[in-house]
Amino acid sequence: MDFSEFVCGYRAGTVLVHVDRSQAMRVCSNSPAVPRRYRTAHLIAKNVSLLLILGGFISLLWVPWWAGLGAAILGLLIAPVVQKSAAQFVLQYSLEDESFFRQMQDAGVLEVEQTNAGS
16 A cells, blocks of 8 residues: 555545554664654653653552552552553654655555555
């Protein structure tokens, strides 16, 4: 599928896009192709989640058990949101940059399929 067809189809709702969340996490963390604004936001959210989990369990030694456990549970609840936001970052930047779109398609991170909504 051509990039312009992808963008027009996505905006019109005639294209279905699937982003592999685990691969999107790796792309957002490691790829220099992702703009700094996306990479920074992703890394902050990922690190906050990790710190809440680890800090929550470690803080069980110094604070009431419910506070440490609450922080750890909050970190665990944030983790899937971080994965979803990484997938959104990949999709958003794929709509903005043709070379990134091609790169993500070739890597299998982004799968695009035409729907019958336009027929």
